[in-house]
Amino acid sequence: MRNVRADFPILNQTVHGRPLVYLDNAATSQKPQAVIDAQAAYYRTINANVHRGIHALSEAATHAYEEARRKVAAFIHAPQTEEVIFTRNTTEGINLVANAWGRKFLKAGDAVLLTVMEHHSNLVPWQILRDQIGIEVRYLPVHDDGTLDLSDLERRLDGVKLVSFVHASNVLGTINPVRQIADAAHAAGAVVLVDGAQALLHLPVDVQALGCDFYAFSGHKMCGPTGIGVLWGRLALLEAMNPFLGGGDMIVKVELERVTYAEPPAKFEAGTPPIAEAITLGAAVDYLNCVGMAEIAAYEHDLTAYALGKLREVEGLRLLGNAPERGAVFAFTLGNIHAHDLSTLLDERGIAIRAGHHCAQPLGKRFGVPASARASLAFYNQPAEVDALIDGLHHALEVFHVS
Template identity: 50%
Template structure:
């Protein structure tokens, strides 16, 4: 039985006050909060078995190694990857994307085309621009409409035998749109292109089955799924990861080193140079355990209720406009008040203890498309409540009255 009040007890930070007001945390698309169950795992690591992994014969090292590799297997099973070594631990989605972009520097040729959607986060735009600059590749954009939906007919026109790579987020961080990635992947494969899906925003809401999707690469960040910052995952099909050269050189990613030649380790270690974020990886696994204990179906159902309730209440405010009205979207609402800068609204809401995000949300091309400087973004998680939505709505009304 989904009981939001019981769930909230797992999150110590939700009891604090900001500016003398109870915290209403609605910036979950940026970073979700961390439950006590995950915090306890972090504390346990540093108190009981803090040691480097894969290298030591002593008990602490072996215990840390076992816990770290168990976390890899948890992540593999969660996303239904075929093999554990197809899961590469990274510092987050940005790191994961850059591993792939760097690797394709040796595979992409002048005149090859890469496609990216119009609603990408900067971390899924800039690495591909850099890749094209290095290789002479051409970056093309899948356009979107005023509802924040990709124009799939235009996508069809862009695809050709020159298309080598396609990049798209599963869910837009700025608009909440759930993109039709199954269709995107299938059509890209039809012309022989590889596909990377940025799953950072999807992971808190949807369990992606990477084998069923037949996706080539999938990335997420642990801090979006109630885990720690500085930890993430790159999933890649074994044959593609084997083709890509290492992103960084150093310890752990080698098989043998001489001054004349170095040979590289097998997957996944080829892409995990240096001492990793051991605690972060272990806590990442614990965070997925926690969310699975609640149940993603129940999470999705509850968050959809919050989205519908908040959308209805906010639209009752005169001069408020929501950006991102796709038929298929998750619990993110980006909005503006006509004649008011989003930063000013966000500042007033903060004084009331309400945490929202303002600005372009690292998705500046979306804001340029709508010809706006940015939006106020309220993003909801399964530990938020309708009462908090009411506080948000009253706060927006108050900010509007102060600023107009």
């Protein structure tokens, strides 16, 4: 992989007098200059509303917006560009499926299968449906090593209409065997939704090879801006589903007695969409393609191995999860030092990590830790930053008189 460090202006700063070490990439990724420039260029040159104005700027904005959709579709190997729906974020994508698909095709007594390692965004929408229409919510357990327990998958799939799970865990770093689960789910007649929020920045994603039916992710976790996400879905499913939000742009014709809905993707994009954000996400895709997802994955593979080796040498450090297939996300506890205290002590050395439950409280409960520290790396992180983290952990042990 080429040296990408200089592409990210934000990384070139000091925090509390020390060089910034940004290890909170699972929360949000940093943005390269090309992406920052793309958003400014949109506002400087072609800002207009899309899909309606009969004038040059509107046509340029519409073209750029639809071009971004095409770029995203190609990036995830979607069979058709119309299958890419722009949302606000992963959470909205999952809620879209829960509401537009779930409320049409699920009825009381039907089951939805999730896993214990889900982010709250893939737990709460289904619990809302359970409470409102009486579906059953089941969970695949998680092994001590942070992998999913698939031993009883067929039995657990009995009566299941939809399976929804993370591609890559935001806590354990585990990369789940999407294809294996999707195949089993399809054999049982279930539809498969994958939460890809933690995957796009780190691995090549091919929705056809993964074999899922829906795939949701966020722009800001893949070098893009906040406020934009993507839901990919198979066209036949998108066509059969209910609409989600109602309003302008998602209709063909509105009369006082009836509405004719537009075809996907417009059917699911009511109102003025996040135009600048979608176009900027397109620039993020261009950037990631330029660096190369295969190169990024290979670099992070080595960085993960390096970080794991260093972390395991720290006395009293307990890693959550130890899956063989994993990304550079490390949740851990250190002695009896609370994650918040650890995060404050590291912050004083310019090191940004996450502390808390990482929006996956049931998973924390599963591992018996209400709060943990989490360092999450990206392709612009360097081994020296792992070293800085390790030094910071030793410092915390000293402050707390653990060593």
